[in-house]
Amino acid sequence: MDMRSGIIGTGFIGGVHAYAVRAAGGALAHVAAESLEHAAEAARRLGAEHACASAEELINADDVDVVHVCTPNALHVPQAEAAIRAGKHVICEKPLATDPADARRLVEAAADAGLVAAVPFVYRFYPSVREARARIGAGDAGPLWLLHGSYLQDWLAGSDATNWRVDPKLGGASRAFGDIGVHWCDLMEFTTGHRITRLIARMATAHPDRITEDGAAVLFGTDRGASGSVVVSQVSPGRKNRLWFEFDGPSASYAFDQELPDSLWVGGKRGNQVVPRGPDTFSGPAAGYARLPAGHPQGYQDSFTAFVADVYAAIGGHKPDGLPMFADGLRAAVLTAAVVESAADETWVEVPQ
Incomplete structure (x- = not known):
């Protein structure tokens, strides 16, 4: 079709x-x-x-x-x-x-x-993310207990930098978390299978004249007993789109950095590995998204193309694994509302499931 x-x-x-x-x-x-x-x-x-x-x-x-x-x-x-x-x-x-x-x-x-x-x-469509998900799902790390990371940008670092997103009437009550924090949380839940059940958040602005936050720090707990944290910022000089995570289990840890997306860092007690992205270096589910041989960069636009291709496949009657649907957009809205509530009340908030 x-x-x-x-x-x-x-x-x-x-x-x-x-x-x-x-x-x-x-x-x-x-x-x-x-x-x-x-x-x-x-x-x-x-x-x-x-x-x-x-x-x-x-x-x-x-x-x-x-x-x-x-x-x-x-x-x-x-x-x-x-x-x-x-x-x-x-x-x-x-x-x-x-x-x-x-x-x-x-x-x-x-x-x-x-x-x-x-x-x-x-970001679900980076092959390195899919490889981390496959290894975690196979139990290679053991039960994950610590989930942490950040998403840092600098496009609003200048006091005169602006666009429609800084206006809450156009962008919503949360800017930094609502714009990029939800990406990190979606990626964490997709990759690990954990769901955030409670959180406490702090929002801050580098420029007092802005109504919505320039950054946020969030502590959270999950339905599988893990603890976690994420820091988001749109005013960190030098950080363009540094979405980074590390997910730790007793047997292995996995780390991904979107500014260096062509590898997956695998931490072990007796040594670490940096696994290059490629159809012959990653496992089955991830290899299918590794369209280019290792050493040929594959990035954000390639991931977006893979997403659109999976949407087309779904329209054609297939069921692509991990396709983010409107339900995932609802999940992001629920998390954002919880972060805004927690920051306003300065207290832990239970996240509706």
């Missing part, structure tokens, strides 16, 4: 979606932006067949199978709802919604309509 996509929102992430659509074998039929003029420019830049005057025009186009929602956070819910009502499969950027009730409504609407509705938690 040839998939035809329409992308609403043509900024950086819209361009990433556009490239992934073509690389995954789909066609970019339509794009929509804040105006027809901007959409026409984006259509030329991204290689779309047609520029739409509005999101509504794109959603209702007969030749769009999958609607990609790549707009500011406040628009995700109404645009995803409209796409579902139009009978279109949906890929919606995170956060799926800034309120758990809205996210739950989208989950139920997509399920009732029998549509594939996915959220691009694309």
Whole structure:
């Protein structure tokens, strides 16, 4: 089945979606932006067949199978709802919604309509992450007891750096955790199988004039008895997209760094290994996502392409392992709400499951 996509929102992430659509074998039929003029420019830049005057025009186009929602956070819910009502499969950027009730409504609407509705938690698609998941699932580390890491960026480090995300009316009550902290938490839960059950959070700003947080520190416990912590920041100079984790068991530890994604660090009591990413160095599930031989870099855009390819496979009736769906977007909204509540009350919060 040839998939035809329409992308609403043509900024950086819209361009990433556009490239992934073509690389995954789909066609970019339509794009929509804040105006027809901007959409026409984006259509030329991204290689779309047609520029739409509005999101509504794109959603209702007969030749769009999958609607990609790549707009500011406040628009995700109404645009995803409209796409579902139009009978279109949906890929919606995170956060799926800034309120758990809205996210739950989208989950139920997509399920009732029998549509594939996915959220691009694309860090799941790094082969090194899949290899860590396979080894943990096989019990190589023993019972994990300590789960820790960080996601650090610097794009808002300057006092004059800004975009729509700093406005809570457009981005939501949480910026740093809601934008990148949820990526780390999704990756931790996906890779380890643990679920965060309770947490305590502290939010902070480097620039007092900003309403939403520049960073957050979170301690948590899981349903399997592990303890954990994550630090997120969008104002750490020199850190571009340093998503890092280490998951420790009594027999082995596994570490991944997105800025050095082509290997998996495996810690052992008698020595450590750095396993290069490749179809002949990783195990079965991970090897399938290692499209290039070891030594040829494979990164974020490749992971995004793998995600879109799995969405297309799901639409075709397959069940790709680990495809992040709207339910995972709901999970992120629940975690974000818990972090905001904990930081406001300065206390531990139970996380609804």
